[in-house]
Amino acid sequence: xxxxGASTPRPQKxxxxxxxxxxxxxKTFLAAFFFMLAASALNxxxxxxxxxxxxxxxxxxxxxxxxxxxxxxxxxxTLKGAASFGQQYFMNWVGQRVVMDIRMVLYDxxxxxxxxxxxxxxxxxxxxxxxxxxxxxxxxxxxTLANLIVNGVTFxxxxxxxxxxxxxxxxxxxxxxxxxxxxxxxxxxxxxxxxHRVQERLANLTAIVQEAFSAIRIVRAFATEExxxxxxxxxxxxxxxxxxxxxxxQAFLSGVxxxxxxxxxxxxxxxxxxxxxxxxxxxxxxxxxxxxxxxMVQPIRVFMNGMNSLQTGLAASERIFSVLxxxxxxxxxxxxxxxxRAPGRIxxxxxxxxxxxxxxxxxxxxxxxxxxTPSGEKTAIVGPTGSGKSTLVDLIPRFYDPTSGxxxxxxxxxxxxxxxxxxxxxxxxxxxxxLMKGTVAFxxxxxxxxxxxxxxxxxxxxxxxxxxxGIDEFIMSLPGAYEAEIGERGVNLSGGQRQRIAxxxxxxxxxxxxxxDEATSSLDLxxxxxxxxxxxxxxxxxxxxxxxxxxxxxxxxDLILVLSEGEIVQRGxxxxxxxxxxxxxxxxxxxxx
Numbered sequence: 001x002x003x004x005g006a007s008t009p010r011p012q013k014x015x016x017x018x019x020x021x022x023x024x025x026x027k028t029f030l031a032a033f034f035f036m037l038a039a040s041a042l043n044x045x046x047x048x049x050x051x052x053x054x055x056x057x058x059x060x061x062x063x064x065x066x067x068x069x070x071x072x073x074x075x076x077x078t079l080k081g082a083a084s085f086g087q088q089y090f091m092n093w094v095g096q097r098v099v100m101d102i103r104m105v106l107y108d109x110x111x112x113x114x115x116x117x118x119x120x121x122x123x124x125x126x127x128x129x130x131x132x133x134x135x136x137x138x139x140x141x142x143x144t145l146a147n148l149i150v151n152g153v154t155f156x157x158x159x160x161x162x163x164x165x166x167x168x169x170x171x172x173x174x175x176x177x178x179x180x181x182x183x184x185x186x187x188x189x190x191x192x193x194x195x196h197r198v199q200e201r202l203a204n205l206t207a208i209v210q211e212a213f214s215a216i217r218i219v220r221a222f223a224t225e226e227x228x229x230x231x232x233x234x235x236x237x238x239x240x241x242x243x244x245x246x247x248x249x250q251a252f253l254s255g256v257x258x259x260x261x262x263x264x265x266x267x268x269x270x271x272x273x274x275x276x277x278x279x280x281x282x283x284x285x286x287x288x289x290x291x292x293x294x295x296m297v298q299p300i301r302v303f304m305n306g307m308n309s310l311q312t313g314l315a316a317s318e319r320i321f322s323v324l325x326x327x328x329x330x331x332x333x334x335x336x337x338x339x340x341r342a343p344g345r346i347x348x349x350x351x352x353x354x355x356x357x358x359x360x361x362x363x364x365x366x367x368x369x370x371x372x373t374p375s376g377e378k379t380a381i382v383g384p385t386g387s388g389k390s391t392l393v394d395l396i397p398r399f400y401d402p403t404s405g406x407x408x409x410x411x412x413x414x415x416x417x418x419x420x421x422x423x424x425x426x427x428x429x430x431x432x433x434x435l436m437k438g439t440v441a442f443x444x445x446x447x448x449x450x451x452x453x454x455x456x457x458x459x460x461x462x463x464x465x466x467x468x469x470g471i472d473e474f475i476m477s478l479p480g481a482y483e484a485e486i487g488e489r490g491v492n493l494s495g496g497q498r499q500r501i502a503x504x505x506x507x508x509x510x511x512x513x514x515x516x517d518e519a520t521s522s523l524d525l526x527x528x529x530x531x532x533x534x535x536x537x538x539x540x541x542x543x544x545x546x547x548x549x550x551x552x553x554x555x556x557x558d559l560i561l562v563l564s565e566g567e568i569v570q571r572g573x574x575x576x577x578x579x580x581x582x583x584x585x586x587x588x589x590x591x592x593x
Contacts, residue, residue: 013321014314014318015314017321018317021101021102022098022141025093025098028090028093028094029091029094031086031090032086032087032089032090032093032094032146033149034086035083035086036083036087036091036146036149036150036153037153038079038083038086038087039080039083040149040151040154040157041153042077042079042083043080043150043157043295044154044157044161045076046291047289047291047292047295048161048288049069049076050287050291051282051285051287051288052065052284054283054284054287059283059284087146091142091145091146095141095142095143095145096138096142099134099138099142102134103134105324106129106134106320106324107130109323109324109326110126110129110323113327114327114328115399115400116327116359116400117326117327125203125207127206127207128199128202128206128207129203129320129323131206132199132203132206133199133203133316133317133319133320134316134320136199136312136313136316137313137316137317137320139313140309140310140316140317141313143309144306144309144310144313145310148302148306151298151303151306154299155296155299155300155303158292158295158296158299159174159296161288161292162289162293165289165292166272166289168271169271169272169289172264172267172268172271173264173267173268190249194242194245194249194311194312195246195312195313195314196318196319197242197246198239198243198315199315199319201235201238201239202239203319204238204239205232205235208228208231208232208235209232212228212231250307257300258297258301261293261296261297261300264293265290265294268289268293272286272289272290273286345425346410346425346513347375347410348375348409348410348542348543349372349374349375349408349409349410349411349543350373350396350407350408350409350513350543351371351372351373351408351409351411352369352372352395352405352407353370353408354369354370354405355368355369355370355402355404355405355407356402356403356404356405357388357391357395357400357403358403364403365391366388366395366402367565367566367567368405369392369405369567369568370568371568373543373559375410375512376541376542376543377543377544377558377559378539378556378557378558378559379544379545379546379559379560379561380547380548380554380557380560380561381393381545381546381560381563382547382549382554382560382561382562382587383562383563383564383583383587384564384587387564387566388563388566389547390518390547392563393515393517393545395407396414396513396515396545397422397426397428398414398415398419398422409422409513424509424511425511425512425513426511426512426513426514426515427507427509427511427513427514427515427542428506428514428517429499429502429506429514429515429516429517429535430518431517433498433499433501433502434502435486435498435501435502437485438485438486439480439483439484439485439486440475440478440481440486440501441462441482441483443486443501444462444465444482444501444505444508445458445508446505447508448508448509451508459482461508462482462504462508465504465505465507465508466501466504468504468507468534468537468538469500469501469507469537469538470500470534471497471500471501471504471534474497474500500534503534506538511542512542512543513542513544514539514545515544515545516535516544516545516546516547517547518547518548518549532553550591551574551587551588551591552591554574555574556574557573557574559571559572560584562577562582562584569582569583570582570583570584
């Protein structure tokens with residue numbers, strides 16, 4: 001998935017941005033870090049106990065030392081358990097808060113993303129950012145980082161102890177470290193690429209599932225269940241292959257590093273055994289030294305696993321931040337315009353001045369649109385499919401900004417108006433009336449949540465909107481009336497009922513401008529007549545823009561615009577356009593022949 005204006009952030013920048021999200025919780029993180037250091041320090045003590053057991057107990061036959069060591073073991077591991085609890089609790093608290101904040105920022109950004117970006121993306125892929133990618137990031141900040149810090153400190157602590165015990169053997173041991181570090185550096189890039197691939201394949205799989213279930217009626221109608229299963233199977237196999245590649249890199253790396261460590265252990269055992277036989281090293285020191293080498297395998301193994309999780313987490317973070325860096329609607333303001341200026345209560349005069357618009361540089365959809373619609377008038381927009389009708393009305397609530405030219409409402413350039421304030425005064429009834437899962441009241445009051453307080457005045461407002469839409473009588477016949485639950489997307493309602501609820505939702509805020517985009521195109525003639533009556537009531541006294549294929553629904557408009565290939569080729573009333581014998585007359589003749 002690509003995002004206009006967004007690029008993939010570099011790992012260093014990703015880490016810097018993650019750190020910025022953690023900054024407000026610095027005190028809690030420091031508490032977690034203190035417990036990490038304590039747990040790491042306690043992890044380094046057991047091999048020293050081995051030395052004391054051999055030299056001070058078994059060889060010296062010191063019973064008092066045996067007693068002290070037994071008590072010491074209990075104390076050390078009790079403290080280690082307490083430190084581990086503190087580290088896990090505080091680190092998870094910080095991690096979960098950071099992830100919660102990022103998830104909230106990500107969702108909020110997605111709600112405001114430019115429609116160009118949204119329409120260029122698959123919904124399933126966007127969903128995977130806020131589910132799969134955030135879950136991967138959560139594992140990174142709550143578990144992986146803590147393990148890397150604890151085991152990193154433990155490793156270097158043990159390294160210090162082996163130098164303390166015998167610096168010559170320690171130098172022999174660390175001769176393998178350059179090769180291990182080179183392997184880690186080489187593997188980091190491969191693991192990050194593999195992590196990107198895993199996240200992309202998982203996003204694709206999520207998108208396939210979302211698309212299949214969103215279009216379940218189409219799938220059943222065309223009997224394409226096997227085709228969809230094949231698509232999912234292919235995506236599933238690709239996801240499996242990506243995961244296996246990451247596992248292969250990790251397993252190879254872990255195995256090679258372990259061979260290097262065992263090689264170092266064998267060399268140490270040979271040189272250390274000679275030193276013990278010559279009296280330069282005590283048996284306890286050799287046991288402790290070998291114990292540290294053996295214990296160092298675990299931090300390195302955890303580090304290997306952590307490297308995979310770290311790179312996968314960074315890949316997920318890069319994908320999240322690439323979405324956060326994509327442009328929002330607010331980024332599209334015209335240069336030099338005042339930001340967030342509230343328009344006040346508008347009257348509804350809409351003016352287009354030489355407006356041009358392109359979705360892509362080589363595909364101009366609107367060309368030089370000039371229009372001045374007085375407040376309270378009904379303007380119909382007709383024309384062949386693809387002529388730019390929906391795009392024209394989408395510019396009024398600023399779903400998109402013109403490529404050139406400007407749009408004014410009551411003489412104010414809308415590019416400088418606050419988007420929420422502007423849109424609160426515009427009601428929209430789309431061709432497909434999308435309803436939310438919830439009650440009838442919730443769906444009508446969707447734009448005015450304060451009406452859900454169930455007060456008498458709120459119910460009066462809801463019912464007035466429903467009566468305007470001609471749906472109040474039907475709603476009152478439902479079990480629970482306005483509290484009746486409707487299924488997701490209103491599946492248990494007819495097309496006409498959904499459309500009239502959508503009209504009620506549009507007019508409940510008493511907008512001054514009303515946009516009806518092919519609101520009756522999918523209805524039969526009888527239901528269309530009922531919805532048309534509701535639309536006429538809704539449009540009364542409001543500036544209205546009606547897009548329609550059926551010319552019978554727009555014959556009474558104050559002004560009819562005829563679009564063709566992005567240009568207004570005719571304008572006038574129904575009677576004047578019929579007399580001109582142009583495109584409108586031809587469209588009329590085709591429908592009423």
